[in-house]
Amino acid sequence: MGIWRYERLKEEKVELRGKHVPVLLERCLELLRPALDRPGAVHVDGTLGLGGHAEAVLEAHPHVTLIGLDRDTEALSHASQRLSAYRDRIHLVHAVYDELPEVLEKLGIAKVDGVLFDLGVSSLQLDEADRGFAYAQDAPLDMRMDQTRGITAGEIVNSYSAADLTRVLRVYGEEKFAGRIAAAIVRERTKAPITSSAFLAELVRDSIPAPARRTGGHPAKRTFQALRIEVNGELSTWERALPNAIGALKAGGRVVVLSYHSLEDKITKAAFAARAKSTGPIGLPVELPGTGPSLKLLTRGGAELASDAEIAANPRATSVRLRAAELIGPAGGPGKAPH
Structure with a gap:
């Protein structure tokens, strides 16, 4: 983890890669x-990406200080360039979003007013073939959001047992044919290591019965999603990150989450629900001190979806689920559930 202040990057001439349309902006x-809108407000963008949401926040709130986190160093470079007009109000940080407590401590900031998470793979990562995220383009099987560390998709594909591959594909990809795909991978890698995203996509396609390939988009979509989640530890990281973010809020602070996977949304829903209800004994005429709800849910009907118009303009909004909450009681501190 390291702080990437604008001055460190201002001499870089980086041509923006990928097209970024912020979802539900x-x-x-x-x-x-x-x-x-509160004086001296501090906002955390926990998934900075190409900086679309961050730029809009900075423009709408001239007195806000922004802390932008991203594990992808290439994204940080692009965001730094995009947000250069606001260099006096930003701290861009190379970190995973569950490292927020350490980032705030290093910056000398105790609490924040707003936090935004736009989960999943970014426009930059999807649009560039050389990152290995896209099943429709050939590239080395990498899929790391942070290319400075961690295991690659290629290492997983070529080293996991059939049972572990099946588990990853079934749980993270919700893939009905996980066992067939895992068996095909294990069989093919005995001939030669699987290193190509195009080869893997074709292998997955051939492992799925023809009738099942006719609906639901590209046959390899779920497999690639599952591998990406496993490579980046996305769900376990999110289970730590959301309580950390809630614990970092001031009273009246707000957290907004955009998720694109049912398991991410399930974690978010559970974390919010646990803090939005009383923990005191049922039937008492008054709430006991420290047992009342600490979050107020802000989104209508649980999770909000993108409109048809937004999906037409930005197809990546198709699967989004938005949830938001406001801290109304004392948080338990980073990493702890408030009670």
Whole structure:
């Protein structure tokens, strides 16, 4: 983890890669506004990416200080360039979002007013073939969001047992044919290591019965999603990151989460629900001190979806689920559930 201040990157001439249309931008701004309108507000963008949401926050709130986290060093370079007009109000940090407590401690910031998470793979990572995320383009099987550390998709494909591959594909990809795909991978890698995303996509396609290939998009979509989640430890990281973010909020602070996978949304829903209800004995005429709800849920009907118009303009909004909450009681500190 290291702090990437603008001065460190301002001499770099980086041509922007990937097209970035922030998902549910106006709704995110609406939900964050009451917290960020406060004097001296600090906002954390836990998944900075190409900086679309961050730029809109900085423009809408001239007095906000932004802390932007991303594990992808290439994304940080692009975001630094995009946000250069706000260099006096930003701290860009090379870190995974569950490292927020350490980032805040290093910056000398005790609490923050707003936090945004836009989970999943970024536009930059999807649009560039050389990252290995896209099943429709040939590239080395990498899939690391942070290319400075960690295991690659290629290492997983070529070293995991058939049972472990099946588990990853079934749990993270919700792939009905996980066992068949895992068996095909193990069989093929005995001939030669599997290193090509195009080869893997074709192998997956051939492992799925023809009738099942006719619906649901590209046959390799679920396998590639599952490998990406395993490579980057996305779900276990998210289970730590959300309590950390809630613990970092000031009273009245708000957290907004955009998720694109049912398991991510399930974690978010459970974390919010646990803090939005009383922990005291049922039937008492008054709430015992410290047992009342510490979060107020802000989104209508649980999770909000993108409109048809937004999906038409930005297909990556198709599977988004938005949830948001406001801290109304004392948090338990980073990493602890408030009670």
